[in-house]
Amino acid sequence: MRFARLLVPIALTSVVLAGCVNTKDPSGGAAPTTVADNGVKDLPVAEIVAKAAAATDAAGSYRVKGEVTQDGRKLSVDAQIKSKDVSGTVTMTQGAAKVRRVGTSLYLQADPALWGIFAGPAAETIATLFKGKWVKTSTATKEFAELATIGDVTQMVQTYGTSTITKGELKTVNGMRVIELKEASGGSIFVATTGEPYIVRVELKDGALDVSEFGAKFDDIVAPPADQVVDLSGLMGMGK
Template identity: 30%
Template sequence: MAAVLAGCGAEDPDAGTNGVGKLPAATIESKAQAAAKGADSVHLSGNVVSQGGTYKLDMRLAKNGARGELSTKAAGFQLLRVGDALYLKADAAFWAGEKSGSGPASATAAKLGGKYVKVPATDPVYQRFSGFTDKDTLLAGLLGLHGALAVGEHGSLDGVRTVRLTAGSGSGGTLDVSLEGTPYPLRLRRAGGAGEVRLDDWGKSVDLKTPDAGQTVDLGKQISGTG
């Protein structure tokens, strides 16, 4: 009788959810990745370690562009992409670092400070930062877990019920997936302490507008290393 009563009292952690928590780990991962790819937009924030540097991100990503802020230990700046046009807004100190030499380079940096600088597609600055504004590219690089997958504990994040995926017993990263509605990924802890990011506002509209002409500078074919 005691065993029967105990069984009746046990709560199903997946009751009232989207049912994803009952699925195998690999299936949960694939559903979360598919949900992320299918979404029109997302707000991504957190810290990412890449190529030996730590980046702090606060980006709103959409299919046709993105806007937000990116910072390192050395500098912080705003990124805006509308279609293929990438703009970078930073202070003069940032642009002085992108320039070589002095004199004309310093004068140019002063003119660029506080403006939306249209970055030529052939410039190394474009290659370095455009990936942070590409929703699918950025998420594909971030959401991968490394090692054998397992279904972890149920929990909640900002009031949303979640299930956690772990990889390599946790050393390969963890991913918290929504158990409510669409199984979007909501938080990722990257393998090897390579950062943690939060993902929210899935599908919400992102206001992307080309900056006013008076706030824009177009330097032509190249920014880096020229005066």
């Protein structure tokens, strides 16, 4: 499984949607009210996937957090997504990389050891000259293309293809009632069956990612200050 696909599922610690909410009655007491069933559990798989992807996109923002393993390497992901803009951190054994995507611009700030993964022959030069700086490139830059999609949970789900997904059981995940959708490769997608049919968890063979904080403002997803940015677009083979 490719690096981008592992990151794409995107989040996610505690889910902000609860299976039930409390409302106060006129006397001041708490009257529990169950959130209405959204009906997705009774739909065909293709319709569940389509509704889940649409609802998650419509939320406008969400957080992805979790751990996965690729090629024997454990990756920890924590990303905030607002539309297609992203602010997050990917941590490996070698160190961590901060990632920001704003429009078509991609900004990276990585530990020296990680530049060997991201920048190849240019790694040592970048790590030495631009320590503490944000390296700016484009989302189309081939060396960093996989990082450009970090956190895009709906893209990940759409790569599966509904013909490889079967409907599983109703479960409770992160305090929410969900329907499990089992993917042929061994993973699962969990879709909320109350409230909006958000994608709230993705399980892979070697890890899991949770999605939460749907609709959060995430006002800090902006380009780094100009004096902290080094633009490498078009240099050293990048952007081609």
